[in-house]
Amino acid sequence: MDKKLIGVDLGGTTIKFAILTADGEIQQKWSIETNVLDEGSHIVPDIIESINHHLNLYEMEPEQFIGIGMGTPGTVDRAAGTVVGAYNLNWKTVQNVKEEIEAGTRIKFALDNDANVAALGERWKGAGENADNVAFITLGTGVGGGLIADGKLLHGLGAAGEVGHINVEPGGYLCTCGNHGCLETYASATGVVRVARDMAEEFAGDSELKRALDNGEEISSKMVFDLAKQDDILAKRVVDRVCYYLGLASANISSILHPEYVVIGGGVSAAGDFLLNQVENYFKEYAFPTIRNTTKLKLAQLGNSAGVIGAASLALEFK
Structure with missing residues (x-):
């Protein structure tokens, strides 16, 4: 048996x-x-x-x-x-x-x-297609990840794969780790809301997202992405900012690892191709040419x- x-x-x-x-x-x-x-x-x-x-x-x-x-x-x-x-x-x-x-x-x-x-899991039975080189980024309350090179999970001295703490904005938002400008502070569910609050303060146009924030309503990353899909101008700018940081981080990870796939999962990734396509645009802008043409960005497939x-x-x- x-x-x-x-x-x-x-x-x-x-x-x-x-x-x-x-x-x-x-x-x-x-x-x-x-x-x-x-x-x-x-x-x-x-x-x-x-x-x-x-x-x-x-x-x-x-x-x-x-x-x-x-x-x-x-x-x-x-x-x-x-x-x-x-x-x-x-x-x-x-x-x-x-x-x-x-x-x-x-x-x-x-x-x-x-x-x-x-x-x-994603590498074995999901979007990673059992490839030998896969980078995984999970966007939830924080930003986590895992890096697989030559078929093996990278551990380093223990903290390899902490992709949420790649610095994408030196001197930026304070992170729970004590540094400023970590990817997690911009691309996590809480990070998206933080970006929205900041950008709303400087925004003077017509926007449902701005009205909600000005009225002190609770907003979520899902709400930001949903409004962006409905062409809310402020929400679109917030999503663009978040995707810029994700694309930049994905390009940096790929320059070190050169994976077959960068797989993006977690709750925020429920925004689907709307998120992925914008991240991919920035990835292509910042990635090394060889990597740009060979590494593919994908959404996670296995969920929970x-x-x-x-x-x-x-x-x-x-x-």
Whole structure:
């Protein structure tokens, strides 16, 4: 019987699980709420309990699995199988995740950073088409990413692929990392709103977006993109500014990596081709000529499944 994989995508509100074939096809999916109380001490026991419960449910044994792979927020020591500094999970101290999950499930376990595993998922079964060189940018509350070169995820000394902290505007907006002008401060969901607020102050024309901001209404990045699609002049300028930074960053990443694909995912990417086409225009303006003609920008295809699929692929090392 062909052995299976388990993928776990650990998030601040939800933990997603999947059982997959060794070829990355999802066969079962489920999720549980993330209990971050008591300094996150319930999270790992909950993961173990949920896996064991579902193996019983599906009448499966640990021996039927190649391994478990998990994506997690925080700083990951892959060799030790530990996580530290995952503040949205309340994990302030070192968590011996690998040791505990292997003991609790009797299945081999591997883990990596959540943005990295989403990159692996898109590369393996999504827009990356299993290419050897893929850059992944995810636009959510922040901006994350993962870089795959010659078929391997780049880690460097641990923080490789932090594309959200590429500086695109020296002296620009203050970032949570302490620097000014990081891509994350402009191209994340919160960044788009920040750009809109600033540009609205200097804008004097007719715009629904400006009226909403002047009236103190709550706006979202989705609203900005929707209004831009309806030809709202201020919204179009905001989107153009955001796409400029994304195109510039994509060109810079590609100059170092020369990937086959730059894949853009996350919530903001729901704006679709309207976003992609404008990013591509700036990418072509700033990219090195050889790269401009060979690297292709694409939208992510796997949505919420990228994390569990990429996480499961980590366990292939046990084959």
